[in-house]
Amino acid sequence: MLAKFYKYRWQYLMILPGVVLLLLFSYIPMAGIQVAFRDFQIGSSIWDSPWVGMDNFAFLQEPQFWKIVENTLFISVLKFIFGFPAPILLALMINEVSHSGFKRFVQSVSYLPHFFSWIVVVYILQSFLTLDGGLVNQLISKAGGDPIFFMGSTEWFRPLVVSSGLWKETGWNTILYLAAITAIDPQLYEAAKVEGAGKLAQIRHITLPGIMPTISIVLILSIPSLITVGMDQIYPMMNSANQEVADVLDTYVLRSGLQQGYFGMATAIGLLSSIISLVLVVTTNKLSRKINGEGLW
Known part of the structure; x- marks a missing residue:
């Protein structure tokens, strides 16, 4: 054991900062989970707060909570349905671009929105969609229609969430798939051309199977986002x-914990969400290993 440790001492030294950060910010703070079972108030210590058992989980009996869960699942499923395949399709299209200069231009333009904060993105949305001089409503008015209050509409909120998420993150998420595509042996494409396979056939029988392990891993890592x-x-x-x-759950926890001071209930919701996310990850990993033999572990 010591001989193996000495052999890989420099590798262990390189990962040491990451391990320390993981302990400081991921494992040690887990002691705060007990707040979910205590009556914690600002000004008192977690360790001195009285135990209340499962009282902080009373939100499970409130109809408002289940409405929030419904909103969360609705938005997350929509984002997953449109957001998961989008970078795969974009990576396949970029890979088929033969002109290297145009290819780099498309990649750069598609990556750029990722570096905008959501505050900036929402401000851009408001600028385009506002009733007072917004470009979209100006076009609607010129076409003879009535202006639409997009940012305050319950019908338009979910489409705006999905579309803005696609615009911001699709290009950035293609990086993994493009890297996986470059690892595919070019001789496979040459052999396919000799056999008379067209572009679609090459994508179907070479490119997609070649990046399937990457798709499986990204799928497993994406599953917890169904809750957050x-x-x-x-x-x-x-x-x-x-x-x-x-x-949604995230905004409900923010209001309950920071704005209203229900720290126990907010921690209980976070704990329940984490447990559900863990179950989803483990289940998805097992299914992935059974279907294509690929998984995180």
Whole structure:
């Protein structure tokens, strides 16, 4: 054991900062999970707060909570249905571009939105969609239609969440798939051309099977997002007009914990979400290994 440790001492030294950060920010804070079972108040210590058992899980009996769960699942499923295959399709299209200069241009333009914060993205949306001089409503008015209050509409909120997420992250998410495509042996494509296979046949029988392990891993890592849809996107877009469909678990925890001071209930919701995410990851990993033999472990 010591001989093996000495042999790989420099590798262990390289990963040491990551291990330390993992302990400091992921494992040690897990002691705070007990807040879910205590009556914790600001100004008191976690260790001195009285135990209340399962009282903080009383939100499971509230109809409002299940409405929020419905909103969360609705938005997350929509984002998954459109957001998961989008970077795969974009990576396949970029890979087929023969002109290297244009290919690099498309990659750069598609990556760029990822570096915008959601605050900036929402501000751009508001600028285009506002009733007061927004470009989209100006076009609607010139076409003879009535202006639409997009940012305050319960019908338009979910499409805006999905479309803005696609615009911001699809290009960035193609990086993994493009890297996987470059690892495919070019001789396979040459052999396919000799056999008379067209572009679609090459994509179907060579490219997609070649990147399937990457797709499986990304799928497994994406499953926990079914519970956490991204507060940094939802919260700036939420207002009193669309809160009926915009309120999700992340925003509910924010309001309950930080704004209203129900720290025990907020921690209980977070704990329950983490358990569900863990179950989803383990289940998806097992299914992935059974279907194509690929998984995280």
